[in-house]
Amino acid sequence: MPFLYAIVALTGIICLIFFLKWIQLTTGNKRVEKELQGFQIEKISTGSVKSLSILPLVDFYTDDPALKTEPGVSYLIQADDTKILMDVGFNKKKEHPSPLLHNSNQLGVSLKDPDFIFFSHRHLDHIGGMQEQKNKCFSISQGPVELPEIAVYSPVEISPSPWNPGPKVQVVNQPKILADGIVSIGSIPRNLFVLGYTLENSLAIKVKNKGIVLIIGCGHQTIERIVERTQALFDDPIYGIIGGLHYPVRNGRMMLGPINIQNLVGSHKLPWKGIREDDVSLAIAAIRRVNPEFVALSPHDSSDWSIEQFRKAFQDRYHDLKVGEKIVF
Numbered sequence: 001m002p003f004l005y006a007i008v009a010l011t012g013i014i015c016l017i018f019f020l021k022w023i024q025l026t027t028g029n030k031r032v033e034k035e036l037q038g039f040q041i042e043k044i045s046t047g048s049v050k051s052l053s054i055l056p057l058v059d060f061y062t063d064d065p066a067l068k069t070e071p072g073v074s075y076l077i078q079a080d081d082t083k084i085l086m087d088v089g090f091n092k093k094k095e096h097p098s099p100l101l102h103n104s105n106q107l108g109v110s111l112k113d114p115d116f117i118f119f120s121h122r123h124l125d126h127i128g129g130m131q132e133q134k135n136k137c138f139s140i141s142q143g144p145v146e147l148p149e150i151a152v153y154s155p156v157e158i159s160p161s162p163w164n165p166g167p168k169v170q171v172v173n174q175p176k177i178l179a180d181g182i183v184s185i186g187s188i189p190r191n192l193f194v195l196g197y198t199l200e201n202s203l204a205i206k207v208k209n210k211g212i213v214l215i216i217g218c219g220h221q222t223i224e225r226i227v228e229r230t231q232a233l234f235d236d237p238i239y240g241i242i243g244g245l246h247y248p249v250r251n252g253r254m255m256l257g258p259i260n261i262q263n264l265v266g267s268h269k270l271p272w273k274g275i276r277e278d279d280v281s282l283a284i285a286a287i288r289r290v291n292p293e294f295v296a297l298s299p300h301d302s303s304d305w306s307i308e309q310f311r312k313a314f315q316d317r318y319h320d321l322k323v324g325e326k327i328v329f
Helices: 002-038 099-106 130-135 223-233 261-265 277-290 304-317
Strands: 052-058 074-079 082-086 116-118 151-154 168-171 176-179 182-184 188-192 196-200 202-207 211-216 238-243 294-297
Touching: 002 188, 002 196, 052 099, 074 202, 188 223, 202 223, 211 223, 223 238, 223 277, 277 304, 294 304
Parallel strands: 082 116, 116 151, 151 168, 211 238, 238 294
Antiparallel strands: 052 074, 074 082, 176 182, 182 202, 188 196, 202 211
């Protein structure tokens, strides 16, 4: 009998937790819709850059056995003379040197060189780990790393960890020109079942004689909303879409036994609905409508199946995104 009581009590607790999460999901989704409807957009006037390169320092695949991979993201972006470090990876194993630091050293990149750091959002695979997410900070590695007093742009409050003091954080939610031709499109909210209310930014870089190149962290905002925001800000065509769009369909990069963690945490829907094949088809259709010349999907949060759908859809306009392989415009 005590065993039966324990089962009933446990079932009751699980049901209560789920009920509370359902309420949080419903109210959170309503909040997001209200914020999106009330957001006012004005056109941005900025110059353009003549050259743009994106070097993945952290992601899930590489062809170079000397480089480390993981389900995280960090890109070194150079737009003319401006260098940007976008996100700092996961460092899942809490290493020093981290995959970011190791790969930077292998590729001859100095992390003292960037003019500023840009965070897409404050999730563990972009800010240096689980502890960093809990502490609302970011770490380059789990050991001392000297950084200059450069600006850090983030959609939410975040602080440098004791391992890498120096950078100065500015919270950026509205669209903002960060340098000539380099724009944060402003944070776009989404309410996720497990992680709750999430703000994410993307970079838009205006390349002369080409158009806007979008560089995206995880795409929790959805590509539809990112494109809509970009078109509201610029009259220029969207030339390139690069980075994470979070389509862990059929498989994921973070599995707990049979449970696809990325699918569970990456949706504003109930867990058994999650992210599906239809969502990938809708994303491809949304991108086709703006007809970019260059598409590269980050494998850190999208499955091989999803990547293959993008490859088939965009053919010679699709490019694999791998650590150590520079993308040049």
